Amino acid sequence: MTQPGGNAPLLAVRDLKTYFVTGRGGGTARAVDGVSFELYPGETLGIVGESGCGKTVTSLSILRLIPEPPGHIRPGSYIEFDGRNLLTLAPRDLRAIRGNRIAMVFQEPMTSLNPVFTVGDQIAEAAVVHQGLSRGAARARAIDMLRLVGIPDPETRVDDYPHQLSGGMRQRVVIAMALVCRPQILIADEPTTALDVTIQAQILELLERLQAELGMAVMLITHDLGVVAGTADRVVVMYAGQVVETASTAELFARPRHPYTEGLLASIPRLDRPADRLYSIPGNVPAATHWPAGCRFHPRCPHAWDKCRREEPPLLDAGTPGHTARCWLVVEPQRRRPAP
Amino acid sequence: MNATAPLVDVRDLVKHYPSERAWLGLGKPKRVVRAVDGVSFTIAAGQTLGLVGESGSGKSTVARTLLRLTEPTGGAALFEGRDVFALPPGELRALRRRMQIVFQDPYSSLNPRMTVRQTLREPLAIHRLAAGADAERRVAALLDEVGLDAALADSYPHELSGGQRQRVGIARALSVEPTFIVCDEPVSALDVSVQAQVLNLLTDLQRRHRLTYLFIAHDLAVVRHTAEQVAVMYLGKIVERAPATAVYQEPRHPYTRSLLSAVPIPDPHAPRRRIVLSGDVPSPANPPPGCPFHPRCPHPKKNEHCRTEVPALREITPGHLAACHFAAEPM
Numbered sequence: 307m308t309q310p311g312g313n314a315p316l317l318a319v320r321d322l323k324t325y326f327v328t329g330r331g332g333g334t335a336r337a338v339d340g341v342s343f344e345l346y347p348g349e350t351l352g353i354v355g356e357s358g359c360g361k362t363v364t365s366l367s368i369l370r371l372i373p374e375p376p377g378h379i380r381p382g383s384y385i386e387f388d389g390r391n392l393l394t395l396a397p398r399d400l401r402a403i404r405g406n407r408i409a410m411v412f413q414e415p416m417t418s419l420n421p422v423f424t425v426g427d428q429i430a431e432a433a434v435v436h437q438g439l440s441r442g443a444a445r446a447r448a449i450d451m452l453r454l455v456g457i458p459d460p461e462t463r464v465d466d467y468p469h470q471l472s473g474g475m476r477q478r479v480v481i482a483m484a485l486v487c488r489p490q491i492l493i494a495d496e497p498t499t500a501l502d503v504t505i506q507a508q509i510l511e512l513l514e515r516l517q518a519e520l521g522m523a524v525m526l527i528t529h530d531l532g533v534v535a536g537t538a539d540r541v542v543v544m545y546a547g548q549v550v551e552t553a554s555t556a557e558l559f560a561r562p563r564h565p566y567t568e569g570l571l572a573s574i575p576r577l578d579r580p581a582d583r584l585y586s587i588p589g590n591v592p593a594a595t596h597w598p599a600g601c602r603f604h605p606r607c608p609h610a611w612d613k614c615r616r617e618e619p620p621l622l623d624a625g626t627p628g629h630t631a632r633c634w635l636v637v638e639p640q641r642r643r644p645a646p
Numbered sequence: 647m648n649a650t651a652p653l654v655d656v657r658d659l660v661k662h663y664p665s666e667r668a669w670l671g672l673g674k675p676k677r678v679v680r681a682v683d684g685v686s687f688t689i690a691a692g693q694t695l696g697l698v699g700e701s702g703s704g705k706s707t708v709a710r711t712l713l714r715l716t717e718p719t720g721g722a723a724l725f726e727g728r729d730v731f732a733l734p735p736g737e738l739r740a741l742r743r744r745m746q747i748v749f750q751d752p753y754s755s756l757n758p759r760m761t762v763r764q765t766l767r768e769p770l771a772i773h774r775l776a777a778g779a780d781a782e783r784r785v786a787a788l789l790d791e792v793g794l795d796a797a798l799a800d801s802y803p804h805e806l807s808g809g810q811r812q813r814v815g816i817a818r819a820l821s822v823e824p825t826f827i828v829c830d831e832p833v834s835a836l837d838v839s840v841q842a843q844v845l846n847l848l849t850d851l852q853r854r855h856r857l858t859y860l861f862i863a864h865d866l867a868v869v870r871h872t873a874e875q876v877a878v879m880y881l882g883k884i885v886e887r888a889p890a891t892a893v894y895q896e897p898r899h900p901y902t903r904s905l906l907s908a909v910p911i912p913d914p915h916a917p918r919r920r921i922v923l924s925g926d927v928p929s930p931a932n933p934p935p936g937c938p939f940h941p942r943c944p945h946p947k948k949n950e951h952c953r954t955e956v957p958a959l960r961e962i963t964p965g966h967l968a969a970c971h972f973a974a975e976p977m
Contacts, residue, residue, distance in 0.1 A: 356838065472926040472927075473701075473926075474926055503905060503908045504908050504922075504923045505926070507920050508922055510910075511920070529838065531838075531912040533910045534912075535910065535912045535914045536910055536911070556914050559914050559915075569839060570838055570839060573838050575845065575865075575867040575868045576870075576912065577866060577870055577894065578916065584846055584871060586843040591807075591837070
């Protein structure tokens with residue numbers, strides 16, 4: 307675990323704006339609209355939000371995997387890695403980083419595996435491309451990786467095709483693929499969402515163990531605050547294309563400062579606290595083509611007043627170091643309405 | 647316990663699927679997939695049974711056979727005292743008015759070419775419940791009941807959010823005034839904040855109309871908030887069945903225990919004693935001999951007996967059933 311502030315960030319995202327032109331005169335979807343955060347060496351950073359908040363587009367933008375058109379990353383956006391801006395890197399230089407020093411695991415393992423190649427070939431591919439491994443060495447490396455991610459009988463499994471594996475095994479293979487070049491950063495986008503709860507527990511435990519063994523930084527993108535609570539050191543909460551709150555995990559769960567974070571926490575059905583009725587945030591996530599004026603959460607916020615409808619709050623210092631929240635309540639706490 | 651007869655009484659439900667056949671589909675079936683293998687439960691009127699399990703456990707097959715969306719292989723399902731599986735087609739159709747289903751994915755269960763109004767009027771027409779202005783009034787009342795704006799009546803499914811679509815799915819189920827609704831993972835595809843809205847709506851509707859629910863979920867935390875009784879399925883069988891509080895406070899089956907421990911708790915300070923099961927769920931076409939859970943079972947007393955003898959689902963304490971040889975002993 308690494309505390310922010312002590313050393314230099316490994317990756318710094320500055321004012322990232324990724325927009326999409328939508329068809330049929332729908333206008334421009336500002337999917338990611340000015341996002342900034344840092345990832346420090348060795349830490350696990352949770353990026354949390356509901357569908358449409360921009361968390362996946364953020365992660366795809368870091369590796370420049372956004373299809374252009376319809377998407378485009380706005381000038382002025384900046385993603386610093388190793389002293390360079392990933393967004394202006396030549397394709398050749400970018401390829402040397404992608405899959406090698408920064409790797410990614412996606413939600414649905416079946417769609418990130420090629421059905422006509424053996425898992426061994428797919429795991430070794432990145433090592434062959436980036437490190438020029440021979441055929442024999444590549445196969446040996448693939449077997450090592452399968453063993454590392456806990457697949458029994460790796461010498462046989464290396465020749466299996468994806469359809470011969472269960473969902474949990476496939477996700478292990480995808481993780482092995484991502485880690486084959488020993489990346490400094492692993493971006494995991496909802497790596498357990500498509501899995502059953504007992505398999506989810508296996509994969510989370512595997513990621514935890516691998517991070518400790520390999521010392522990489524992990525960016526864990528998820529909609530599940532329960533997953534974040536058990537794994538992340540720090541959390542970035544996103545809503546409507548923006549970061550609305552950042553804090554250490556302990557601080558965020560103990561003292562959430564943004565009403566959206568509070569609402570999310572309160573609406574989770576909990577095993578340890580059964581309730582007759584769940585808290586629910588009223589309304590729906592607005593469309594990315596029409597973000598509300600002022601604070602983007604104000605139409606759903608129980609505390610909103612006229613200032614919130616007019617002026618967009620910046621990320622404000624929320625007291626403890628490293629804790630920020632995009633909410634006017636931070637500077638005008640007397641406006642908070644008591645819970646009904 | 648309620649002294650009156652239960653509304654739903656399922657007895658030894660079996661659903662086997664013949665597996666792929668050799669010789670271009672002409673030969674003998676190779677193996678039988680035992681999707682549901684002798685499941686029994688009852689649900690009292692106005693109550694909710696939570697049916698929990700992982701993918702492949704057979705929970706959705708139970709729901710579908712119960713409504714005769716697929717034909718059962720064996721067993722009986724009494725609804726208001728009559729066996730659903732023995733009804734002739736005419737009576738089955740009449741019964742369908744009383745039993746409805748809400749599906750997991752509201753997008754694929756709504757017809758993309760029908761507006762909300764058409765979707766809600768269709769069952770009214772099929773069951774000859776209302777027509778013309780009367781049907782319009784019913785549609786307006788249904789939309790109001792599920793918390794949808796009347797202006798959405800002329801929208802198509804693709805114009806609605808996931809939560810709104812699921813409300814339409816619920817309104818469609820309610821339109822024929824059923825007494826029993828199967829909720830097949832109704833909130834699994836929804837975001838957390840919307841999930842809470844839909845769960846609260848289902849609770850309100852149940853109270854208002856005294857509905858009986860079979861609530862199917864893979865998430866024990868969601869069921870915690872909805873069900874009075876909980877049944878846990880594994881490989882086509884119920885391995886534990888009890889009042890909800892008993893299942894959560896004193897789970898007797900090691901599978902239930904590990905399921906509970908695997909649920910992520912949104913509290914970084916919560917004591918975490920995750921029991922991580924090794925391996926995957928075996929195929930229901932080739933279940934292990936003996937206790938179906940034994941290859942993954944973390945129970946310290948697991949022995950040869952577990953590998954050979956199928957443990958019966960038996961009563962451990964009054965109303966609390968578990969299918970484990972060691973269920974009666976403290977952990």
